[in-house]
Amino acid sequence: MNTLETEQKVAKLLAKARHVIALTGAGISVPSGIPDFRSETGLWSRYDIMEYGTLHAFRADPYKVWQMFRSLAETVQSAQPNRAHLALAELEEMGIVKAVVTQNIDHLHSEAGSKVVYEFHGACDSFQCLACNRRYNRDEGESRKDLDGIPLCDCGYVLKPNIVLFGENIPEEAMKNSFREAEAADVILVVGTSAQVAPASHLPAVVASRGGAVVEMNVSHTELSHMAGYRIIGDVEETLPSLVEQVRALRRGSIGLA
Numbered sequence: 574m575n576t577l578e579t580e581q582k583v584a585k586l587l588a589k590a591r592h593v594i595a596l597t598g599a600g601i602s603v604p605s606g607i608p609d610f611r612s613e614t615g616l617w618s619r620y621d622i623m624e625y626g627t628l629h630a631f632r633a634d635p636y637k638v639w640q641m642f643r644s645l646a647e648t649v650q651s652a653q654p655n656r657a658h659l660a661l662a663e664l665e666e667m668g669i670v671k672a673v674v675t676q677n678i679d680h681l682h683s684e685a686g687s688k689v690v691y692e693f694h695g696a697c698d699s700f701q702c703l704a705c706n707r708r709y710n711r712d713e714g715e716s717r718k719d720l721d722g723i724p725l726c727d728c729g730y731v732l733k734p735n736i737v738l739f740g741e742n743i744p745e746e747a748m749k750n751s752f753r754e755a756e757a758a759d760v761i762l763v764v765g766t767s768a769q770v771a772p773a774s775h776l777p778a779v780v781a782s783r784g785g786a787v788v789e790m791n792v793s794h795t796e797l798s799h800m801a802g803y804r805i806i807g808d809v810e811e812t813l814p815s816l817v818e819q820v821r822a823l824r825r826g827s828i829g830l831a
């Protein structure tokens with residue numbers, strides 16, 4: 574089956590579905606200029622994970638770990654949502670997608686207009702104090718930066734962006750909501766991720782175990798492919814808008830639902 578035929582099949586699936594959710598990962602933000610952290614040009618090629626990426630490292634030397642955060646912030650702050658993010662937001666606007674669960678911390682789904690977004694790994698646009706637990710939004714965090722550009726809490730401790738470091742738990746609310754969505758879903762679009770890292774990896778399995786459809790949208794086949802009933806392989810900045818176009822065509826009645 575060629576890509577267009579698969580897209581048409583998936584468009585029909587979406588048009589008939591009760592509750593569609595999306596699970597997204599690094600691949601959807603690559604066209605926005607944010608390399609996959611684990612890729613050759615990604616964050617972890619420049620900063621050793623054990624030295625910079627763990628909760629332990631932050632507690633031991635928050636100023637050192639802030640070098641990595643600043644580099645990350647530079648990449649993320651200049652990034653704009655791309656056509657794939659916008660297409661998912663449009664599917665929500667059309668009443669088809671009910672929620673986006675993302676492993677990305679770049680906040681680009683919200684910037685694209687998606688309203689129901691669960692950020693499994695947190696987001697880099699708010700801050701928390703690990704000493705007194707006080708939380709600060711982006712503007713508050715920005716206004717509290719010292720001369721080195723590192724934000725400090727009222728209590729004097731260095732703030733941490735609300736992104737999940739290795740050794741930290743997934744935010745409880747995001748976890749609870751994501752699994753609730755997966756249990757309600759009859760279709761899950763898995764976009765830009767091979768969904769191999771737990772607990773996000775469990776979401777497609779939850780949907781499949783309840784008889785729902787797993788649709789993979791990745792640039793190449795992944796370990797997820799064997800589980801996916803539908804595979805749309807290609808640049809997500811092309812395939813997602815094209816899928817939305819197919820759904821629109823269905824709604825106009827220019828292609829039949831059967």
Ligand SMILES: [Zn+2]
Binds near residue numbers: 704707726728730
């Ligand atoms: Zn504090």
